[in-house]
Amino acid sequence: MSFPTVVYEKTGGIAWLTLNRPERLNAFSVQMRDDLYQAMTAVRDDPEVLVAVLKGAGDRAFCAGADLTEFGTAPSPVIARQVRWERDLWGLILGLSKPLIAAAHGFCLGSGLEMSLCCDLRIASDDARFGLPEVGLGIIPAAGGSQTLPRVIGGARALDLVLTGDYIDAAEAHRIGLVNRVTTRDALYPTAESLAQRIAAQDPVVVQAAKLAVNRGLDLPLAEGMALEAQYVELTLSRRKRG
Amino acid sequence: MGDTPKTPGRGRLPSALPLPTLAVTVATEGRVVVITLDLRDSDGILGTDDGAALAAACESVANDGAALALVLMGVPGTFCSGETEATERGFLGQLDSPGAAAVRALAASPAPVIAAIDGPVSGLGVELALACDLRIASDRSTFAMPALLKGVLPFAGGTQRLPRVVGRAHALELLLLGDTIDAAEAHRIGLVNRVFPAGDVHGKALMLAGRLCEKAPIATRYLREAVQKGMDLTLDQGLRLEADLYFLIQTTADRTEGIRSFLERRKPEFRGE
Structure with missing residues (x-):
């Protein structure tokens, strides 16, 4: 399956999604949003896919950020907001129960970094470089970065990256x-593949229960997170008895 | 008269601020x-x-x-x-x-x-x-x-x-x-x-x-709000906050200047509007 800006390949239980605009450093465009939306929907709905890897085509970048040449044609904020939630790519990715691995090389900036954070x-x-240059362009990250980054590295370190824009x-x-x-550049995709294979070798229901317990639990008070964990344990144990 | 909303970067810097103690x-x-x-x-x-x-x-x-x-x-x-x-x-x-x-x-x-x-x-x-x-x-x-x-x-x-x-x-x-x-x-x-x-x-x-x-003042302020308030929210709520602030920024002149300066390969001049 191939899209104008995303290549989608399946090997074993692993889906490989390649951002494919190497001549534009894989800049995230409206077309790429629509392509990724379809590719991620395939990851979600294809029972053969157990884990997905996201990577960038070409030598220079995973993704250097949003395609700013499209920003001049932006619709009104009201329309833009409507479109954002009608086709909620980031919500789709963050809501996947299957594990996702980002394998980043070269520039991983702006929406590129935010994509990896999903x-x-x-x-x-x-050789990878990471940064969120949005504030220097008069905007803020809008692919979830202001929320996902502090949840990964903490608020203090996140503020350093986003306020200074430093790479x-x-x-x-x-x-x-x-x-x-x-890893070294040569070892990047083999490492991604070996990680993906190790995940794909596990019981997929247990893998997905573990991912959801962690991700959903982070939004909950500890006691509720413990209760959620207990529910998932119950679910996986009852499957084992039946099986 | 009345309260003028404070826009970052729009006020005048006072020549002297209060110095109540030597420390x-x-x-x-x-x-x-x-x-x-x-x-x-x-x-x-x-x-x-x-x-x-x-x-x-x-x-x-x-x-x-x-x-x-x-x-x-x-x-x-x-x-x-x-x-x-x-x-x-x-x-x-x-x-x-x-x-x-x-x-x-x-x-x-x-x-x-x-x-x-x-x-x-x-x-x-x-x-x-x-x-x-x-x-x-x-x-x-x-x-x-x-x-x-x-x-x-x-x-x-x-x-x-x-x-x-x-x-x-x-x-x-x-x-x-x-x-x-x-x-x-x-x-x-x-x-x-x-x-x-x-x-x-x-x-x-x-x-x-x-x-x-050198950054856009409104984007800086909204960014801090999105990170700091967002950490007290669920991820889903935080993403809503981020998106709403982002669309609000689309109405600012600084956003236009930021994008234009990038495409023209020059330094932006933000005015906090």
């Missing part, structure tokens, strides 16, 4: 917990 | 307001009048509305090591203290605040720093939350902001043991964002503040 695991090659390298991203692992 | 001085450098604490005579302890003066200074900068960034620093080698004993004893009776009021005023700043730390920081000093957006420190700085050793609790937000900045486990360790940590450890656990050699930190703070001033 994934569960982030691995990066040592950080893969080592610093690893130190502050923005990425889970750093 | 708290306020200076402006461009669009940056620098508040300096000089607590050398009191061994780093913020007196009752000093706390009130610091709160008043923050409120005055906020009301004026012209500052695009704030720096809170001590004179070289110092920051703040706590509040006077009298204030701490009295707090149960009055449920507040001038130091706590200063922390509140800092946290409420409409412009981003940088704490520039150089030297030993403890108790209220840590709480003042925690109320800021960014904390940078010299490599000779040390940090401690010793309230429990004195049989009291931190009461200027330390039990709430510290875990939100460094996480519950690190916060409990600092609060329960009262141990002093050095700048490297503070950096490792995320209590400070950046560490510089002694002697550099105040200059770096001004440089960083200058860079914050």
Whole structure:
């Protein structure tokens, strides 16, 4: 399955989604939003897919941010807001129960970084650069970054990145917990594949229960999170008895 | 007449802001307001009048509305090591203290605040720093939350902001043991964002503040609101807040200027409108 700006491939239980505008550093465009929406819907609905990997085509970037050449044609704020929630790509990705891995190389900026933050695991090659330059352009992140980033690295570190717009390298991203692992460029996709295979080898219901327990639990007071965990344990145990 | 809404970057910088005590001085450098604490005579302890003066200074900068960034620093080698004993004893009776009021005023700043730390920081000093957006420190700085050793609790937000900045486990360790940590450890656990050699930190703070001033003021303010308020919301609610603020920004001239300047490959000139 292929879209104008996203390549979608399936090998085993792994879906590979490749942002494919290398001549524009994979800049996130309206077309890419629509393509990703379809590709992520396929990840959600295809029972053969157990885990997905998101990566960028070309040598230079995972995704260098939003395609600003489209910003001049933006509809009115009222229409833009309506469209945002009619086709809620970020909500779709964040709501997936299947695990997602972002494999980032080169520039991972703005919406690119935000896209990776919608994934569960982030691995990066040592040439990766991360940053949120929005405030320097007179706007704020709008692909969830102001919410997902502090939940991953904490509010204090998030404010440093978004207020200054500074770029950080893969080592610093690893130190502050923005990425889970750093590899050489050559090892990036093999590492992503081996992680994905290890996840795909587990019981998918247990994997998804674990992901949802963590992600939903983070929104809850501890006691309610513990209750949610107990429900998921119950669910997975009852399956084992039946099976 | 009537209240004119405060637009960041639209007010006039006052030539002189109130200087009620010698320990708290306020200076402006461009669009940056620098508040300096000089607590050398009191061994780093913020007196009752000093706390009130610091709160008043923050409120005055906020009301004026012209500052695009704030720096809170001590004179070289110092920051703040706590509040006077009298204030701490009295707090149960009055449920507040001038130091706590200063922390509140800092946290409420409409412009981003940088704490520039150089030297030993403890108790209220840590709480003042925690109320800021960014904390940078010299490599000779040390940090401690010793309230429990004195049989009291931190009461200027330390039990709430510290875990939100460094996480519950690190916060409990600092609060329960009262141990002093050095700048490297503070950096490792995320209590400070950046560490510089002694002697550099105040200059770096001004440089960083200058860079914050180059950003779009409304986007900066909304960004802080989205991050800070969003952390108290569920992810779903936070995403709503972010999107609404984003669409509101679409009505600003600064957004147009930001996008245009990027496409024209030049530096943007934001006006806060």
